[in-house]
Amino acid sequence: MKKVYIIHEDSEWTSHLTKRLDELEVPYEEWHLDRGRLDLSKEPPEGFFYNRMSASSHTREHRFAQEFIGACLA
Numbered sequence: 001m002k003k004v005y006i007i008h009e010d011s012e013w014t015s016h017l018t019k020r021l022d023e024l025e026v027p028y029e030e031w032h033l034d035r036g037r038l039d040l041s042k043e044p045p046e047g048f049f050y051n052r053m054s055a056s057s058h059t060r061e062h063r064f065a066q067e068f069i070g071a072c073l074a
Helices: 014-024 065-073
Strands: 004-009 028-032 046-050
Touching: 014 028, 028 046
Parallel strands: 004 028, 004 046
Antiparallel strands: none
């Protein structure tokens, strides 16, 4: 089974999803991009990507989360 990659900046917004994936025993990995810690020089892994980035990320002191997700998706 391929892994699901959850791209986000706030775990509160994805907890319902990760809980359900755990129940279904679906492998997943969270890419928490609140501070841009992602090696963009590597090929993306095989799997499914779910983008749950919030336009209001700056209100949670994640000022550059939008820029980080833009770079990640590009």
